Amino acid sequence: MASETMASGTATFERTVSQGECSQVYVDLDGTLIRSDLLLESALAFLRHAPLRIFSLVVWALRGRSYLKARLAEHFDLDPAILPYRTELISYLRELKQSGRNLVLATASDERLAQRVASHLGLFNGVLASSEANNLKGKNKHQAIEAHCGNSPYVYIGNDSSDLHIWKHAQAGVLVNATRRTADRARHLTNITAEFPREPVRLSAYIKAIRVYQWSKNLLLFVPLITAHLWSNLEAIVHVLFAAFAFSLCASSIYLINDLFDLSSDRAHPRKRFRPIAAGLVPIGNAVALSVALLLLGLIVAAQLSPLFLGVTVAYVVTTLAYSLSLKTYVLIDVITLAGLYTFRIIGGAVALAVVPSFWLLAFSMFIFLSLALVKRCSELQLLSKSQGTATRGRDYMTSDLGVVQTMGVASGFAAVQVFALYIDSDEVARQYSHPEMLWLLCGTILYWLGRMWIKTARDEMHDDPLLFAARDRGSLIMALLSMAIVFAAV
Structure with missing residues (x-):
């Protein structure tokens, strides 16, 4: 469906271009080329390790949106390769470029971030973006486009209501993920040659x-x-x-x-x-x-x-x-x-x-949950090792830590079982259970379950969350039912 829209859109675009001798195509970035907003992303990255930096954001915002974007861009280590691009739109743009059109990235994002995206994609002949003194949105973007193309006909590809002023003066337009209201208004302002429909809110x-x-x-x-x-x-x-x-x-x-x-x-x-x-x-x-x-x-x-x-x-x-x-x-x-x-x-x-x-319950839970937390880290390290990585991103682990993490996890699991065994011999159990000796069977079920989890991890069959894995694992569910039966028998 998307390819049909792209093909028909390209054909209509070619007719529009040939009629008006328009070779310039201006493409929006946030919400159009990518499914995100670089201003929000840069703000989140800025607050990531120091939430109190929000006061700096307020001060910068008071000096204007363009100033805020400029300051955030200085602190944002953007990796353009991992942004959520609209792949169908990029394919469409590649066809336009192959037909001899000049593609220009025209965005309200800071010029440093826009340049990184443009360099990564290798599609654009130029970049128009916000500077510290000028927020390139709405009328400001229209003025920059008019100055860039020398008042010659152009096509604008965008998604937002702030783009309506640009479509009003464009020879043609392409709608990407626009709301129904914005799309209807844009159709009355210019010739819409292609549409990439708004993705439904799922x-x-x-x-x-x-x-x-x-x-x-x-x-x-x-x-x-x-x-x-x-x-x-x-x-x-x-x-x-x-x-x-x-x-x-x-x-x-x-x-x-x-x-x-x-x-x-x-x-x-x-x-x-x-x-x-x-x-x-x-x-x-x-x-x-x-x-x-x-x-x-x-x-x-x-x-x-x-x-x-x-x-x-x-x-x-x-x-x-x-x-x-x-x-x-x-x-x-x-x-x-x-x-x-x-x-x-x-x-x-x-x-x-x-x-x-009880003290026993808290001690047991700490050891067994530490073992399960280490299961989670082991599964992540194994996945990283398979992808030829050496260190986790956003974590402080390396694939060389895998053996140590496994050893600590298994030891913590056995410590949990030992705590439970000591608990069975306590006065508290004697007061609460009529047949406390039945609880010794729980040591076996817990040992089996923990051993199963670690063997599954070693075989690379473990989901990165062990509790969710256990909820779907037949062996784990059988052990849970058996453990409940043992507890009721002990009462």
Whole structure:
């Protein structure tokens, strides 16, 4: 369908060119050539490691949009090779260039960023872009185009309502991902020779972006419900359900923030480059707004349970943000923090139920979740090794660390089993279980499951998130059902 549109558009364009002797084609960048906005991307990159820099953004913005763009461009290490280009439009432009047309990149982005994109693509004969003194948008862009082409006929390719003034004076135009209102108005202003229809807003892209499938991790909030033997208490179950929902909303908010700040590293990753924000399927502005809305809703739900649970939720959010913004870039600190975040969920469940989590439960969770966090790093390092890489982008690991990480992960798993074995012999178990000796069978199921996870990792069969892998793995599900049966038998 896209190729048919491109072919017919090229033919119509050729007729328009031959009639008006127009050889100049001006192409917009943000939202047209790429599915993103370089101003927003440069701002996110600027705030990535120092969120308090937002005050600098405010000061720069007060001096004008062009000044803001110039300052951000100085700090933005743009890699044009990984931007989310519209490949069908690039193919169309290549055909125009082969037919002898002069292509000029005309964008409101800063001239330094625009030059990098133009140099990478090798399509353009020139670049018109914003400078520190001039924001090249709307009428300013029109004036720059008129000056560049010497008032000769030209074609403009764009997407935004701010481009309407340019289309009004262009001999012809091409619409790319324009809204219905903008497209209708553009058709009344000039001869539209080709259209690349607006990509529909897909709910599935937003669901994927907020990672609803990750909500299954918040089943960990139900662990204190089981260990406190409150599984038959309807009020307790409702409390934990609300607690899990609050954590899920907040977690989705942080996932969006994480993806916004990790645009460059995600686009360079063989799997993560398909994430909706990195691929340009979810606009950056929409992602920011959705993140704020989810966070506020999550905190409101948490506040309905208790002030203490709200405090735990805020602490969870702060720790997750710290991980996303900084801690995940440090070797080992990242996996220890991940293990702590899993344990946070167990603490959250206990607070929602107003019970005190035992020392044994917290110690066991830290060791087993550290093992699983190291599984995740191992799977990433193996993938990197297969692609002939040497160091992870945005992380502090190298492929040479794989052996050490595997050893630490397996050792941490065995430590978790040892903690559980010591727990079985404690007075606490004797008080809570009628047949505590049955719990020894759990040591076997946990050993088997952890061993299975690490063997799957060594065979390169592990998804980069072990808990999600376990949720779909038949062997893991069998072990989970068997473990539940053992616990009920011990009661």
